[in-house]
Amino acid sequence: MKPVLPPFESFYARHSGEVFAFLVRRLGRDRAEDAFQETFLRALRAYADLRRAENLRGWVFTIATHVAIDELRRARPRVELADGPAPEDVPAPIAALDDLTGELPPTERAAVVLRYGYDLGYGEIASALGSSPEAARAAASSGVRRLRRKELE
């Protein structure tokens, strides 16, 4: 049976601020603007065929993560990434985690931030990263191990 989805406007009103803040953290303000539009256009394209109406937040974060990783993989100096004003509305633990993970490879960083910052399950992270839940778990724990080593240095 087709789920009863909220009007896209309600879904957008509810999650757009948080997604924009997430993308600004990951990409900097300028690149976040394009990535934001791309994220919600992808969401809109898929919305009519969604089979589950629960956890739309997790779903849109997986899309945003895909878009951010695509953007990061385009060759540009990484130095730019940390630029852009930090939005005030990012919860402190996420901001801290985001700073902390700045030097991790993109996939590990995404896995760590989504798992420990946004509290997504490995299934959701896996679809964001285009991998399996096992690979998502491995990326998160490899990221955490790398952070621990860094801390000990």
Added chain:
Amino acid sequence: MTAVPASVDDAFRGAAAAAGLLDVAYDVVESPLGELLVAATDRGVCRVSYDPDPEREAEVLARVFGARVLRAPRRLDHVRRELADYFDGGRYEFHLTLDLAGVGPFPRAVLDELARVPYGEVTTYGTLAARAGNPRAARAVGTVMNRNPVPIVLPCHRVVGAGGNLVGYGGGLERKTALLRLEGVSL
């Protein structure tokens, strides 16, 4: 949660509409009769609503036309312009295509007849019923008027009782009076 910057928000709404990804685009527009919610599908205007509660309207629209309902002001520019001209007294008919999906056959026949009632004239519920093929259905015509999905554009304000009294209006009798006065009908 800080809102998305207005320019980024506008750009997304414009891109969504331009890409043809919406089941329904809507906006809330100012009018001399108060705020109106206007909505359109790719096929035409599907809703004009007085005293709109956009959240509730969006849910109703989603059920009838599909869940991809988004406020997209630019997509409604032509409707906004025609309404403004009408309220300025400079437009006597609307050149808007309509999407009346979800309207049953009898109401549809009545609304088709309603569309033919000219600016500045009134007709009665009974006359409209007869023109729609059922002279005894005056009361049912009243119900159809009350549920008119696109008031103003389909002029249910031009339908009055046999004795000339205004009877009722989905947007309230005050608005019916205002629209008839605008069109120069002496009351």
